[in-house]
Amino acid sequence: MPTIQAPATVLVTGASxxxxxxxxxxxxxxxxxxxxTVRSSAKGDYLKGLFKSYEPRFQYVVVADMCNSDAFDDAVKGVDAVAHIASPATPDVHDPQELIKPAVSGTLNVLESIKKHGSSVKRVVITSSYFAILRPKTGVPTFYTEADWNDHAVDEVQAKGADADQHHKYAASKVLAERAAWNWVEKHKGEIDFDxxxxxxxxxxxxLLNEARSASQLNTTSRYFYNAIKTELPPNFATEWIxxxxxxxxxxxxxxxxxEVEEAGxxxxxxxxxxxxxxxxxxxxxSANPPLANIPKGTPGTPIVGGAVCISEKAQAILGAKFRPLQETAVDMVNDLREKEAQWSA
Structure with a gap:
């Protein structure tokens, strides 16, 4: 399939x-x-302000509910590619369908809208999750590649419903949404001009670039990080593989x-x-230089207990990814959160 290059237009769902x-x-x-696409004009206006220096190359459209079958019909018109990133990530839900339904429906609705109204679309990139591959394996550490699928989480949710572990509920939503996308493409491969x-x-x-006016408004993983560096965790928890x-x-x-890369299709x-x-x-x-103040110390040098390794060689080889070291990511996030914290208390 032909791919895209700038100055093409890309639709990004869940842009906020x-x-x-x-x-x-x-x-x-x-x-x-x-x-x-954003769920409200307020979210869109925040992004317009954030990306003001790029005007007029950033615009937004409101998609209030991606579960509506026609939610993306207008949004896909005239774009060259789609990055479908919108998906629920609520950490605690009772009914697993609160995660599964919007994840699957949103993905299929984007694809259907492109099929009907997105004649110029050449490539669709869908954000799944490594939770979609973390099926139980023996050995420490365990190793995972793109060939793995976490069907265990789906089985757990089907068997236990609301009583399933929260991680399984989220993982099941990612597995089912991604499988739905691949199955949809296989079903319609003779009717579509995109991959x-x-x-x-x-x-x-x-x-963070997304809006967060308080610690409570941080997204799930950012809030997780924020809390972990504010209060030292118990040693038995701090050393476990996360x-x-x-x-x-x-x-x-x-x-x-x-x-952009043709081979990625x-x-x-x-x-x-x-x-x-x-x-x-x-x-x-x-161990950062310059040093950061008020960071928990724990038990320095204690190795990780247990764990899994996700093999990302494919992204490096085909897409040219060069993943940043842990320290760079951690330091930049601490500094960013502390800047935001200063604004929250101002």
Missing amino acids: GYVAASVVKELLDRGYSVRG ITTILPSVVFGP SSVVDIRDVAFVHARAL GERFIAASVPFSWQTMYDALN
Whole structure:
């Protein structure tokens, strides 16, 4: 499939979100025009102010409910590519369908709208998650590639419903949404002139562009980070493997390159740097130069207990990704959060 280059126009769904806002900036920096979908004019106006220096290349449209079958019909008209990033990420839900329905419906509605009204679209990049691959495996550490699928989470949710673990509910929404996209493309491959690529980021940290007027308004992972560096965690918790980490700016880069590189069509890409525990995060921050004040110390040098490794060689080889080291991501995020904290208390 032909791919795109600047100054093409890209539709970015959920543009006011943590990941999406950085993808918008990456695309604008590369010379693209961006049309972002937001759930309200207030969110859109915030982005207009944030990206004022790029005018008139950033515009927004309001899509209040992506579960509506025609939600994206107008938004896809006249764009050259789509980055579908909008997806629910609420940390605590009772009914797993609160996550699964909008994730699956939103993805399928974007694809259907492109099929009907997006005749100029050449590539669709869909944001999935590394949770979509983290099926149970034996061994420590365990290793994951794009060939893995976390069907275990789907089975758990189907068996337990509202009683399923919250992580399984979220993972199931990502698995089912991504599988729905691949199945849809296979079903309609003779009717469409675009292909898809999926991006599977690990836990994303790094400077925020999305609006957050208080700590309570931080997105889930940013709030997780903020709380962990404000209060020292118990040693047994601080040393446990948490996830792999990836810098928000590298995630944005991977999304942009996935739109541009022809070989990316039809592929999944893990976006991940290194595994971390909060202790390794504390160690990275405390060894920074210049040093950062008031960072918990924990038990310096204690290795990660358990864990998994997400192999991101494919993104490096095909998309040219060069993932930032943990320390750079952590330091930049602390500094950014502290700047925001100063504004909150002003």
